[in-house]
Amino acid sequence: MEFACRFVYVPPSLSRREVQRSGGNAAKRSALLPPVKALRPRTPPPPPPTKPLSAKASSQKTSGQRERNQEVGSCKPVSLFLNHPELQRRPEADSSPGGSVSPATPSRKIALLPPFIKPTANPDSKQPDPPQTSNNQSLWYVDTKHESGSNVETTEDLYSYTLPEGLGGEAKLPPDRVALGSAPPLPPRPSFMPQSPEYMMVLSSPAAAPAAPQTPPPPSSKPPLPANKGPLPGNPNIVLISLGKLLSEEREVPSPGKPIMCSECGSVLDREGKNQVKVCYFCQSDDLTRPSRCPVSVQKDDLFLLNPGQQPQSTADSLLLFCIDASGSMSITSKVSDPGQNIHRTRLEFVQEAVLQCVRKLSDQRPEVRVGLITFNFQVTVYECNSFQLHHLSGAELNDKHFLMGAAAGLPVPLPLSQTKDYLERHISGLSANGETALGPAALVAVSMASRLPGSKVIICTDGKANAKLGNLEDEDNDARALLSSTIFYQNLGEFAATQGVTVSVLSIEGTDCRLDELGRLADRTGGKVVIASPNQLHSEFEEIIENRTVATHCAVTLLVPKSLRLKGEREVGHKGTREVGNVNTDTEVTMQFGAHEHTEVASPASGSHVALQLQVRYRRNGRALLRVFTADREVTDDSSAALSSLSLAIVQLNSLQASAALAVRGRFLDARKEGAEQQRLIERAIEQNQRAEDQQMYQDWVKTMEPINHNIHTLTRRSALLSYSEPLTDAGAALLITMKHSNRKSM
Numbered sequence: 001m002e003f004a005c006r007f008v009y010v011p012p013s014l015s016r017r018e019v020q021r022s023g024g025n026a027a028k029r030s031a032l033l034p035p036v037k038a039l040r041p042r043t044p045p046p047p048p049p050t051k052p053l054s055a056k057a058s059s060q061k062t063s064g065q066r067e068r069n070q071e072v073g074s075c076k077p078v079s080l081f082l083n084h085p086e087l088q089r090r091p092e093a094d095s096s097p098g099g100s101v102s103p104a105t106p107s108r109k110i111a112l113l114p115p116f117i118k119p120t121a122n123p124d125s126k127q128p129d130p131p132q133t134s135n136n137q138s139l140w141y142v143d144t145k146h147e148s149g150s151n152v153e154t155t156e157d158l159y160s161y162t163l164p165e166g167l168g169g170e171a172k173l174p175p176d177r178v179a180l181g182s183a184p185p186l187p188p189r190p191s192f193m194p195q196s197p198e199y200m201m202v203l204s205s206p207a208a209a210p211a212a213p214q215t216p217p218p219p220s221s222k223p224p225l226p227a228n229k230g231p232l233p234g235n236p237n238i239v240l241i242s243l244g245k246l247l248s249e250e251r252e253v254p255s256p257g258k259p260i261m262c263s264e265c266g267s268v269l270d271r272e273g274k275n276q277v278k279v280c281y282f283c284q285s286d287d288l289t290r291p292s293r294c295p296v297s298v299q300k301d302d303l304f305l306l307n308p309g310q311q312p313q314s315t316a317d318s319l320l321l322f323c324i325d326a327s328g329s330m331s332i333t334s335k336v337s338d339p340g341q342n343i344h345r346t347r348l349e350f351v352q353e354a355v356l357q358c359v360r361k362l363s364d365q366r367p368e369v370r371v372g373l374i375t376f377n378f379q380v381t382v383y384e385c386n387s388f389q390l391h392h393l394s395g396a397e398l399n400d401k402h403f404l405m406g407a408a409a410g411l412p413v414p415l416p417l418s419q420t421k422d423y424l425e426r427h428i429s430g431l432s433a434n435g436e437t438a439l440g441p442a443a444l445v446a447v448s449m450a451s452r453l454p455g456s457k458v459i460i461c462t463d464g465k466a467n468a469k470l471g472n473l474e475d476e477d478n479d480a481r482a483l484l485s486s487t488i489f490y491q492n493l494g495e496f497a498a499t500q501g502v503t504v505s506v507l508s509i510e511g512t513d514c515r516l517d518e519l520g521r522l523a524d525r526t527g528g529k530v531v532i533a534s535p536n537q538l539h540s541e542f543e544e545i546i547e548n549r550t551v552a553t554h555c556a557v558t559l560l561v562p563k564s565l566r567l568k569g570e571r572e573v574g575h576k577g578t579r580e581v582g583n584v585n586t587d588t589e590v591t592m593q594f595g596a597h598e599h600t601e602v603a604s605p606a607s608g609s610h611v612a613l614q615l616q617v618r619y620r621r622n623g624r625a626l627l628r629v630f631t632a633d634r635e636v637t638d639d640s641s642a643a644l645s646s647l648s649l650a651i652v653q654l655n656s657l658q659a660s661a662a663l664a665v666r667g668r669f670l671d672a673r674k675e676g677a678e679q680q681r682l683i684e685r686a687i688e689q690n691q692r693a694e695d696q697q698m699y700q701d702w703v704k705t706m707e708p709i710n711h712n713i714h715t716l717t718r719r720s721a722l723l724s725y726s727e728p729l730t731d732a733g734a735a736l737l738i739t740m741k742h743s744n745r746k747s748m
Contacts (some may be wrong), residue, residue, distance in 0.1 A: 001615050001630045004238035004655070006646035007637040008565070008611055010596045010604050011231040232640050234682030235568065236647055237595045238655045239559060239615065244586040246628065247552040247619055254305040259627060265576055267560050267614055268302070268629045281612060282560045282575060306618075306625040319370045319414065319456035320362075320546065322355055323446045326375040329464045329512075330433040334535050347463050347509055347535060348433045354538035355428050358546060359421060367418035372449065373427060376442035378435030380404075382449075383427050385420040386412045398441040399469045401489075408448035437464050440471020440489060443522065447497045447504065454501030454553045454620065455583075457528075459545055461538070463512040466519070473515040490518050494525035498582035501553030501620065505529045505545045507538070508731060516734040523738060524665065527583040530735045548585045552619040555581040560614040561594050564605045568593040569659055569675075584619065589744040591655035607638040644686045649695050650745055652679060652686075653702040657748065660709050661740035667727065669713050676706050705748065708736060 260269045262280040269280070330348040362369055373383040379394035391411065397403055414420060439462055450456035467474040471489045497504050505528035508514045520530045529548075533541045557579045559567060567577030569592075579590060594613075596604040605611055615630040637643060656679035663672035683702075687695050708716055716733025729737065739747075 001632060002240040002242070002648075002651065003632075003634070004240065004648045004651035005236040005643050006635075007643055008605070008634045009232065009236050009640075009643040010607065010636055010638050012638040012640075013231065230640060232643060232682055232685065234652075234678040234680075235593050235595050236643050236652065236682060237593060238651055239592050239594070239613070240651045240654070241557055241590045241592070241615065241617070243555060243557070243581065243584045243588040243590060243617070244551060246617065247555070247584055247621065248586060254303045254626070258306070259302070259304045259629065265560060266558070266616075268304075268616065268627075268631075282562060282614070284563070300629070300631045302629045304627040304629070306627055318550070319372060319450050319453045321372045321374060321446045321450055321456070321458045323374045323376070323442050323458060323460045324351055324355065324431070325377075325437060325439065325462035325464070326431055326433050326435075327377040327437040327464065328434050329437070332463075336536060345535070346433065348431060350509075350535035350538055351461055352428055352431060354542050356425060357539050358542050359417070359424055359428070361543075362546070363417050363421045368416050370414045370453075371417050371420065371424060372414040373424055374442055374446050374449075375431060376438045377433070378438065380438055380442045380445055382408075382411060382445065383424070384411060385414040385423055388423050393441065393445070398438050401441075401444055401470060404441055404444050404470075405448045408445045409452075411449060413449075413452060436467050437462065438468035438470075439466035439519070440468055440486070443471070443490075443504070444493060447493060447500075447502055450502045451497070451500035454623070455550045456502050457545070457550070458497075458502060458504045459507060459542065460504065460519075460522075461507045461509075462514055462519075463509040465513065465515050473518055487518055487521075490521045491525075494522045497522065497526045498580070499554070501583060502526060503528045503550055503583045503585075505531070507531045507533060507541055507545075508735075509538075510534045512731075514731055516731040517729040520734045520738050524741065525582060527581065527585065527588065527742065529742075530738045532731060532735050548587065550583050550585055552584040552621045553582070554625075555584045555617065555619040557581055557590055557592070558616040558618075559592050559594065560616070562605070562611050564596070564603055565594050565611065566597055566602075568595055587744050587746060588742075589654065591651065591658055593655065593659070605636045607636055609636045610634065611636060640685075641689065644689045647682075647686045647690075649683055649686060649698055650748075652683060653698070654743065654745055654748060655679070657702070657705060657740055657743055660706065661737045661743075664709055664713065665729075665734075665737045665741055669709075669717075669727075672709050673713075676710050680706075702748070705740075708733075709740075 261267065262269065262283060264280060264283045267280055267282045326348065330351070331346050333344040333346050334350070336343050336345055359371060362371065372385065375381045375383075379392050380398065382391040382393075384391055391407070393404065393407060397407075417424075439460070443458075443460060446458045446460070450458050465473040466486075471486050473483075473486055475483070494504065504522040504526045506514075506516065506519055506523050507529075508516060508531070510532055516530055516532075522528065523530045529545055531541050531545075559577050561567065561575045563575050566575055577592060577594075579592065581588065581590060610633055612631060612633050615632075617628045617630075619626055619628075656676055660672040660676045663669075663675060680703075683699055687699055713733075716730055716736065717727040718730050
């Protein structure tokens with residue numbers, strides 16, 4: 001298990017959010033402050049007009065108001081929260097010093113102020129005024145608690161303003177409130193709270209002298225971070241699993257007994273900590289970064305045998321089946337240049353020569369291997385190498401898949417090549433081309449025969465579309481139901497082959513149309529190859545498929561991360577993702593992505609903490625079911641520079657290639673381009689920071705490889721006449737994208 005980055009990278013915004021939520025060294029938000037999500041208007045509504053009051057009513061109201069205002073001196077606290085009925089703003093008449101009524105002046109009351117904003121003393125008092133600052137402001141609000149009448153309108157919202165940062169000024173009382181006493185001081189404000197409460201309303205005093213120019217408020221947006229400190233584009237949290245290398249290793253004796261697994265998520269627990277662990281590390285919902293809660297030992301590699309009683313199977317007990325097209329189209333000739341002359345040969349002759357060379361080479365190097373032959377045209381012919389007989393399947397039999405599977409199960413397994421070489425050579429040389437293309441029934445028979453020996457291979461070689469009823473791909477433009485039925489047929493056949501440990505490869509001849517986007521499902525699901533070869537290159541393609549040895553079957557890869565993280569791009573359930581790989585050859589490499597949650601309800605790990613990740617690989621080798629478990633510990637960081645300096649571009653590029661191709665194969669071309677573009681920006685950031693020449697050359701090669709997906713995907717698709725919105729892949733597009741999906745670092 002290799003990582004693209006030495007750290008687990010968490011964007012700074014998510015990392016800081018976790019610090020705030022965790023309550024570790026950061027201050028908690030005061031309960032006195034309004035909710036964070038509260039939306040408050042920035043400007044108050046204009047006061048409604050008021051009617052003049054009579055002199056008597058005004059005098060009574062003024063005296064009553066003065067009595068209420070004197071209550072401020074008794075320290076009766078006033079709440080300043082939103083939607084408080086005592087803070088509803090109302091216009092109120094007030095009397096002037098001469099006894100006249102001033103209808104436009106509202107009634108005001110003093111609010112409790114923080115220590116740095118102290119109200120000035122009354123002019124009537126004998127105490128001297130405190131020294132003035134350049135930021136003279138007063139805090140006031142309108143009290144309408146005792147108002148009533150038909151002219152009073154109800155306002156439920158409180159409008160607040162934030163005092164700009166800088167030196168705090170002293171709050172003065174309005175001039176019409178000189179008789180009021182000052183409120184007692186409040187306790188000191190804690191150091192972690194902002195100097196300006198968000199719920200205060202601060203207005204300039206109408207009677208105050210012109211204040212000196214204040215410091216301009218800071219911009220609302222945070223200053224931009226340096227290029228190496230800002231959040232990274234793309235995702236550097238990638239795991240590379242070299243399955244071909246890992247599963248081909250000869251390990252020591254597996255650990256005794258069965259693994260101890262969590263009943264919830266399936267994580268493998270450490271045997272040493274079995275009695276001490278009561279909460280699974282990967283399932284717990286509380287603090288996920290405390291090492292004492294981790295039930296697994298980090299940096300461990302364990303191997304378990306899941307079926308101790310099963311006997312091992314020899315690698316020689318596998319089967320190689322050639323499934324050859326012998327339809328009429330295989331009689332089309334192609335010109336071949338030999339030294340001194342040009343000759344014409346049919347497609348079938350090219351295939352015959354390529355298969356004969358493979359049989360002869362295998363007979364010399366691996367005489368114990370079992371090789372079988374199946375041909376298809378208007379019928380399916382199985383060359384039974386034990387009794388040296390031919391079995392023909394034709395007519396209505398080709399439309400009954402249960403009959404075909406039963407017939408294949410009744411045929412004996414071919415003998416080793418050392419006993420059947422002459423028989424195979426004779427029948428391969430005598431093939432002739434005629435009739436239709438019953439490819440679907442032939443593929444079903446071949447997979448059913450090979451399924452009895454896990455690790456077997458089936459190589460299908462054809463030059464045209466399947467046109468038998470079962471798996472028909474020729475009537476796509478006329479019958480949508482037939483096309484859907486064929487799509488389901490090949491998809492289910494590929495799933496059946498993968499569960500039986502059979503690898504299917506499809507080889508077509510250059511210049512033909514075989515609908516590899518549908519037929520290629522067999523190879524895509526089983527880990528085989530899809531190849532378009534020129535007639536004179538068939539032998540080399542056959543050899544490459546045969547030499548790519550299968551080291552394990554029934555392989556499934558599972559990655560487990562803490563609940564503070566999640567898997568990306570997989571069929572995951574939160575923090576657990578599983579990839580069904582199927583058959584593994586010597587070059588198989590798989591990549592998986594993980595990262596922090598993007599939603600606020602899930603806390604992300606804090607920078608500087610450590611998290612554990614567990615990789616589980618289930619597979620079968622030599623008939624034995626095995627489980628290999630890797631557990632690693634990684635440090636969390638939100639430092640973009642540190643993540644970029646330790647980034648492996650080869651792993652990032654391979655993941656981008658596999659992920660984009662997997663999306664494009666399913667027809668999600670826009671998502672494929674988006675995935676490639678995000679990772680491309682990440683790679684460019686790393687190259688810009690690290691300044692390594694080899695990275696630049698690797699990047700240029702990768703850009704050329706991604707060119708079909710990023711810019712020229714239209715050259716790999718064709719418009720369907722059946723569905724105007726459908727864009728199936730051409731044969732070249734299907735072969736290229738399936739190859740990219742199963743690529744590895746060596747192929748790049």
